Amino acid sequence: MEPAPGPQxxxxxxxxxxxxxxxxxxxxxxxxxxxxxxxxxxxxTGKPHVAYFVPMSKIADFLKAGxxxxxxxxxxxxxxxxxxxxxxxxxxxxRYYENVIKAMLESIGVPxxxxxxxxxxxxxxxxxxxxxxxxxxxxxxQHDAKKAGAEVVKQVEHPxxxxxxxxxxxxxxxxxxxxxxxxxGVDQRKIFTxxxxxxxxxxxxxxxxxxxxxxxxxxxxxxxxxxxDSKIDLLDRKEDVKKKLKKAFCEPGNVENNGVLSFIKHxxxxxxxxxxxxxxxxxxxxxxxxxxxxxxxxxxxxxxxPGDLKNSVEVALNKLLDPIREKFNSPELKKLxxxxxxxxxxxxxxxxxxxxxxxxxxxxxxxxxRVGKVISVEKHPDADSLYVEKIDVGEPEPRTVVSGLVxxxxxxQLQDRLVVLLCxxxxxxxxxxxxxxxxxxxxxxxxxxxxxxLDPPAGCCAGERVYVEGYEGGEPDDELKPKxxxxxxxxxxxxxxxDCVAQWKQRNFLTKLGRVSCKSLKGGSIS
Numbered sequence: 001m002e003p004a005p006g007p008q009x010x011x012x013x014x015x016x017x018x019x020x021x022x023x024x025x026x027x028x029x030x031x032x033x034x035x036x037x038x039x040x041x042x043x044x045t046g047k048p049h050v051a052y053f054v055p056m057s058k059i060a061d062f063l064k065a066g067x068x069x070x071x072x073x074x075x076x077x078x079x080x081x082x083x084x085x086x087x088x089x090x091x092x093x094x095r096y097y098e099n100v101i102k103a104m105l106e107s108i109g110v111p112x113x114x115x116x117x118x119x120x121x122x123x124x125x126x127x128x129x130x131x132x133x134x135x136x137x138x139x140x141x142q143h144d145a146k147k148a149g150a151e152v153v154k155q156v157e158h159p160x161x162x163x164x165x166x167x168x169x170x171x172x173x174x175x176x177x178x179x180x181x182x183x184x185g186v187d188q189r190k191i192f193t194x195x196x197x198x199x200x201x202x203x204x205x206x207x208x209x210x211x212x213x214x215x216x217x218x219x220x221x222x223x224x225x226x227x228x229d230s231k232i233d234l235l236d237r238k239e240d241v242k243k244k245l246k247k248a249f250c251e252p253g254n255v256e257n258n259g260v261l262s263f264i265k266h267x268x269x270x271x272x273x274x275x276x277x278x279x280x281x282x283x284x285x286x287x288x289x290x291x292x293x294x295x296x297x298x299x300x301x302x303x304x305x306p307g308d309l310k311n312s313v314e315v316a317l318n319k320l321l322d323p324i325r326e327k328f329n330s331p332e333l334k335k336l337x338x339x340x341x342x343x344x345x346x347x348x349x350x351x352x353x354x355x356x357x358x359x360x361x362x363x364x365x366x367x368x369x370r371v372g373k374v375i376s377v378e379k380h381p382d383a384d385s386l387y388v389e390k391i392d393v394g395e396p397e398p399r400t401v402v403s404g405l406v407x408x409x410x411x412x413q414l415q416d417r418l419v420v421l422l423c424x425x426x427x428x429x430x431x432x433x434x435x436x437x438x439x440x441x442x443x444x445x446x447x448x449x450x451x452x453x454l455d456p457p458a459g460c461c462a463g464e465r466v467y468v469e470g471y472e473g474g475e476p477d478d479e480l481k482p483k484x485x486x487x488x489x490x491x492x493x494x495x496x497x498x499d500c501v502a503q504w505k506q507r508n509f510l511t512k513l514g515r516v517s518c519k520s521l522k523g524g525s526i527s
Contacts, residue, residue, distance in 0.1 A: 005065060007031040013065040014210065017058070017266055019186045022196065023208035030180050030208075038062055038181040038210070041072035041120075041173060044093045047341060048100055049231035050317065051215050053108070053267040056101075058183065058212060060110050061270065069115050070177055073097050076120040077169060080162040092340035094119060099333060100234060103324045108271050123176050124169065132175075132202060136168045139201050148194035151187040171195035174207045181208035215266055216249075216259040232317070234324050235337070241321070245314050250306040255296055260306075260313055265292045268316050278315060279308040343473075362489050364504050365474025368424035369440070369466040370394065371456045371511060377414045379406065383431040389414065391437065393421055394463015402435035408451035420454040420466055420502075420509070420516055424480050425487065442496045442518035443525050452521055454502050457514040466516060469507040494526035502526055 075094045148167035192209035289295040372391040380386035390398040422438040444450040502509040502516045509516035
């Protein structure tokens with residue numbers, strides 16, 4: 001039997017691979033006296049993906065260090081964060097998270113009996129907790145609440161009060177879970193410093209905060225549940241894992257924002273203390289690395305090829321995913337998955353005596369709608385009512401778009417503005433100029449007719465996807481076939497809400513930064 005690690009060894013296990021620790025002295029003081037009590041919380045929103053192995057790997061470290069670890073399924077937080085989990089799906093998604101997180105922990109050899117699992121609603125609806133929420137709201141400024149949630153709570157143009165409550169609840173969780181420390185990603189830092197500032201004002205102790213770095217996704221940016229290409233789902237088939245890894249950003253010699261290398265560093269190495277590069281004998285044969293730094297050095301010097309790196313990660317990752325896939329192949333968990341994350345592209349068949357609201361395959365995810373930036377605007381040479389615009393939609397070259405906005409929008413108001421562009425209509429010539437898209441605009445119902453281009457949220461970039469709420473996951477058609485009239489059928493249900501938000505069947509048009517809107521045409525149509 002191995003001797004129990006001492007305080008210094010425990011400190012090393014707890015802090016290795018972290019980006020930042022707030023309260024190092026307090027952490028060491030606790031370790032010298034007793035075992036550390038720590039919690040990690042996850043809001044039960046989108047499906048967990050392989051980046052969740054990063055906190056799972058650290059939880060394994062915490063247990064090796066003798067910590068008492070609590071995992072919080074933050075169901076109430078999921079609802080408060082701009083209703084990322086609808087109330088009617090909250091219970092189902094929480095059950096899904098419980099099953100999939102436990103399956104992940106089992107796949108990396110973490111003994112579940114050493115962990116405590118808690119739901120937020122188990123204690124966050126109590127009289128005492130609710131009173132503390134009110135007490136906290138009496139001392140926290142709106143500015144501090146908004147600032148604290150800036151990196152975590154979904155940012156929208158008109159924030160809901162629920163998003164301002166979110167950081168306060170997370171701070172109170174530290175007290176009600178009776179822990180010494182909270183663990184999370186570095187994107188939680190503002191909430192952690194918020195907790196350090198405000199918990200003492202209620203007479204509660206300041207906690208230690210441990211922060212993981214944010215692991216780049218496969219596209220080189222943060223791995224995100226809402227961006228399909230940036231993540232590998234825990235239940236993805238082996239062929240899907242291969243396809244996504246093949247497309248992953250992994251430039252020869254580039255170790256910056258390299259999601260493949262980061263996954264090796266933060267998940268595979270801590271679990272096995274080694275990593276094997278698999279390659280044919282003619283390229284040097286297999287090589288085992290026992291230190292991540294040596295692998296990174298060889299990759300930077302192009303001794304290790306991106307193709308070999310990806311293939312080796314694919315093999316190691318599938319070994320982690322196989323037991324999860326097997327567990328979720330049971331009829332009970334298949335049913336739970338489908339209920340917690342219903343496929344919006346599968347419309348329910350019409351009941352007898354009712355009219356089906358939409359054919360099965362006519363869904364908003366088939367539309368390739370993106371944020372565009374107008375680079376130039378000129379009058380059409382042969383039509384006084386038409387503009388010819390050059391619009392950047394994140395492609396190598398801007399698109400040429402012809403739109404009939406001359407009577408409604410002055411040229412200078414279009415120049416350099418962000419617009420919403422439908423990108424997968426079949427290109428067609430309009431008075432001799434080929435138009436490669438359609439600028440979506442709100443139109444007034446009565447006379448005189450008014451037209452306003454739809455506005456993406458401030459801060460959007462050209463090329464960002466615009467989607468309809470609940471239809472985030474589908475793939476758009478490469479090109480909409482005119483005879484099928486897919487756009488026309490969907491467009492019949494496009495409307496502007498009473499608070500000027502663009503909607504399809506009362507579901508909001510969204511980007512990752514919030515809702516798409518127009519300036520003033522309440523109740524208008526969209527075309």
